[in-house]
């Protein structure tokens with residue numbers, strides 16, 4: 334069976350969920366071989382094996398943390414040359430997309446970014462993407478070289494599929510470009526205790542209708558009752574009510590959760606661009622004509638200051 338390289342996104346050995354989703358998709362097209370780099374790479378092996386990795390190629394070197402993405406591209410290319418895979422899958426994070434693009438150029442392959450599904454095809458893996466603010470779904474495959482595909486978080490379930498996961502050291506030689514862009518400092522993000530926006534299974538977002546930073550508390554309470562991340566429209570971010578890191582949309586983050594709850598958000602095309610691939614969409618808006626109601630699965634016409642707290646109470650009550 335053909336091998337499929339899976340680039341592992343991890344923090345000090347803790348594998349992030351989108352990588353486990355990639356393993357599910359990789360198993361549809363071949364045998365997953367994971368590539369884990371940097372501090373804690375070896376520690377990723379157990380969980381990767383539980384989710385289907387037949388092999389885990391690991392490498393650690395100061396270059397991975399001291400410089401930006403090029404050392405990781407050098408390592409992924411070394412893995413590509415060692416394995417000759419049928420495809421290379423990378424999580425669709427900002428860093429992942431840069432790594433994938435650079436690898437594709439180096440190996441002369443086509444690339445598909447932001448896939449939301451992946452299946453085996455007669456002539457290679459077929460990726461599903463959503464286009465034009467998710468108005469269309471397209472299926473495509475790479476016709477030149479080895480397909481390099483980045484996949485959005487929440488595109489596949491995490492499945493237990495025990496495999497050998499044998500750890501092998503990957504020999505990496507860094508090229509001249511590897512040390513070209515040095516990291517001069519890192520500022521850890523203040524933890525809110527909530528899941529990362531782009532990876533969360535549930536996102537609760539607030540817009541201009543929330544009417545003030547002080548009112549975002551009710552959005553956060555609903556989010557916390559569901560174990561969700563908090564998002565915001567650009568109008569709410571531009572007003573200074575919520576940080577830009579939480580903005581959903583064309584100039585913010587793209588999310589694709591199981592459940593997206595939009596409160597006081599009109600549903601502008603630029604907002605839709607970042608959330609329309611959500612599996613179930615719920616909107617709370619006092620204007621029954623708001624465009625957001627064109628794309629929802631469930632709509633509540635009402636004042637969010639009455640509806641959201643009731644919803645939170647009900648969820649808390651049902652959880653006991």
Ligand code: FAD
Nearest residue numbers: 540541542566567568582583584585597599603604619637
């Ligand atoms: P509004 O459009 O003002 O809607 C507020 C809604 O709240 C209304 O529908 C209203 O009926 C409802 N409401 C008010 N009070 C209540 C209440 N008490 N209870 C219930 N409902 C209530 N936008 C993004 O979100 N993300 C982006 O990344 C983004 N990028 C952009 C990029 C470009 C180049 C441009 C031009 C625009 C971009 N925008 C983006 C802005 C976008 O066009 C909209 O202006 C923005 O999404 C509107 O935000 P909103 O829905 O919160 O506000």
